[in-house]
Amino acid sequence: MIxxxxxxxxxxxxxxxxxxxxxxxxxxxxxxxxxxxxAVELLRAHxxxxxxxxxxxxxxxxxxxxxxxxxxxxxxxxxxxxxxxxLDTAVQGLRFRAFDYISKPFDVDHVRKLVEAAVAxxxxxxxxxxxxxxxxxxxxxxxxxxxxxxMGYSSMVRETGEHTLSDDQRIALDRIQSNSSSLLAxxxxxxxxxxxxxxxxxxxxxxxxxxxxxxRIAATLAPRAAEKGLVWRLDVSGDLEIVSxxxxxxxxxGALADNAVKWTNRGDVxxxxxxVSGGLSVEVRDSGPGLDPDLILETEDVIAGRAGVRPPRLLxxxxxxxxxxxxxxxxxxTIAASPSxxxxxxxxPALTVRVPQSATA
Numbered sequence: 001m002i003x004x005x006x007x008x009x010x011x012x013x014x015x016x017x018x019x020x021x022x023x024x025x026x027x028x029x030x031x032x033x034x035x036x037x038x039a040v041e042l043l044r045a046h047x048x049x050x051x052x053x054x055x056x057x058x059x060x061x062x063x064x065x066x067x068x069x070x071x072x073x074x075x076x077x078x079x080x081x082x083x084x085x086x087l088d089t090a091v092q093g094l095r096f097r098a099f100d101y102i103s104k105p106f107d108v109d110h111v112r113k114l115v116e117a118a119v120a121x122x123x124x125x126x127x128x129x130x131x132x133x134x135x136x137x138x139x140x141x142x143x144x145x146x147x148x149x150x151m152g153y154s155s156m157v158r159e160t161g162e163h164t165l166s167d168d169q170r171i172a173l174d175r176i177q178s179n180s181s182s183l184l185a186x187x188x189x190x191x192x193x194x195x196x197x198x199x200x201x202x203x204x205x206x207x208x209x210x211x212x213x214x215x216r217i218a219a220t221l222a223p224r225a226a227e228k229g230l231v232w233r234l235d236v237s238g239d240l241e242i243v244s245x246x247x248x249x250x251x252x253x254g255a256l257a258d259n260a261v262k263w264t265n266r267g268d269v270x271x272x273x274x275x276v277s278g279g280l281s282v283e284v285r286d287s288g289p290g291l292d293p294d295l296i297l298e299t300e301d302v303i304a305g306r307a308g309v310r311p312p313r314l315l316x317x318x319x320x321x322x323x324x325x326x327x328x329x330x331x332x333x334t335i336a337a338s339p340s341x342x343x344x345x346x347x348x349p350a351l352t353v354r355v356p357q358s359a360t361a
Contacts, residue, residue: 004029005119006046010039010065011054011081016104020052020081023108024115036060040068043076050077050099050118075125077118081106147184151177189321192251196324203328208246210273210280211238217254217271225261231268240273242280242348244329249348252325255318256284256344262318264288267341282346290337299323299335 006029009020017032024030031046033039036059039051051069053062060068066078077099099118102111154176161169214236222232242249253271260269267287274281291299299319326333326346334345 005049005122006031007115007119008033008039008042008046008048008051010034010036010051010057010062012057013054016054016081020111023111027112028115028119036062036065036068039065040072043069043072048073048076049122050079050115052079052081052115055080075122077122079114079118147180147187151180151184154180189318193321193324196328203245203248205243205245208242208244208249209238210240210242210282211236213246213250214253214271214273214282216250217257220254221257221261221269225269228261228264229266230261230264233268233270234272235270236273237275240275240280244348248325248329252322252329252331253282253284253346255322255325256346259318259322260284260286260288260342260344264341276347280348282348283343284346285341285343287341290339291335291342293337295319296335296337299333 004027007024008031009017009024010033011017011020012034014034017034021030021032028050031042031048033042036057039053040060042048043051048069051065053065055062062080066080069076069078079099079102081102081104099121100114102114154173158165158170158173158177165173214234218232218234222234225232257269257271264286265288269287270283270285272283272285274283299322322333325331329348331346331348334347336343336345
């Protein structure tokens with residue numbers, strides 16, 4: 001069946017297995033397994049696009065199968081189907097990049113749509129990874145070089161003509177420098193996202209001091225906030241540490257904080273980190289106009305990997321990057337908006353966090 005995506009259904013209940021097989025067999029090549037061990041054997045023998053997993057099975061449960069599946073094929077999409085949902089298992093699923101969750105008893109149409117979205121996400125990743133490395137490298141060079149030249153020459157003219165330029169000329173050069181810097185940042189973000197999608201930017205974990213990561217973000221964004229008359233507030237314990245990829249964590253929180261500064265015209269921007277019972281919580285809160293509900297929905301689609309079904313129309317580069325990094329780090333992101341501002345709540349799994357002696361959950 002060339003061209004059909006392959007779905008593996010893993011559940012120890014024959015009724016659930018057969019129900020899901022009946023729902024999906026018209027559109028996909030469907031394999032079934034009644035145990036975790038059997039599922040791993042099939043995953044090693046077949047190129048599976050999407051796997052549906054029962055969370056609790058005798059022997060190896062759904063999270064164990066998910067961990068093994070990601071080891072065999074990091075790009076496989078997994079949907080957890082369970083009647084035993086909990087925060088702990090949700091955090092574990094996020095850590096191993098589960099695509100989504102469905103509770104029993106499940107809705108047939110919802111199952112079809114969710115599997116369709118997971119298959120689309122898998123196909124999109126394959127397309128991105130099929131682009132020759134040389135093309136991406138060449139495009140990156142062709143974009144960056146002219147921008148760096150423009151920035152270099154405008155800076156040189158600004159410095160050498162300090163005493164001879166008119167006010168209008170200085171303003172024009174400042175605008176050239178500012179817009180070129182913004183465009184270069186966009187270009188860097190685009191190619192970094194391409195590297196993430198191709199698996200060329202793997203997660204490199206180490207013991208990370210959270211205050212250092214957030215401090216570097218503050219050094220960049222606090223002056224920009226001050227220029228707009230905003231109060232920048234940073235609240236983090238100096239002892240808080242996490243085993244994570246420090247660069248990715250910085251890019252993720254930085255993207256959310258940059259978005260907050262960009263769209264807030266008065267008031268403040270708060271970045272707060274805490275050790276909580278579910279892991280490490282990082283909140284980015286602003287007093288801006290509040291994100292549009294459609295924008296929040298699009299962000300959730302990107303985070304869940306569903307953007308291939310309905311391509312985002314409104315989402316900016318910062319939130320697109322945040323969505324990819326949330327998945328890469330096995331985190332979760334909740335966005336709440338109101339007329340008084342927007343709050344972005346980031347949660348990384350508990351097993352990675354070292355709680356300070358003085359901290360309370």
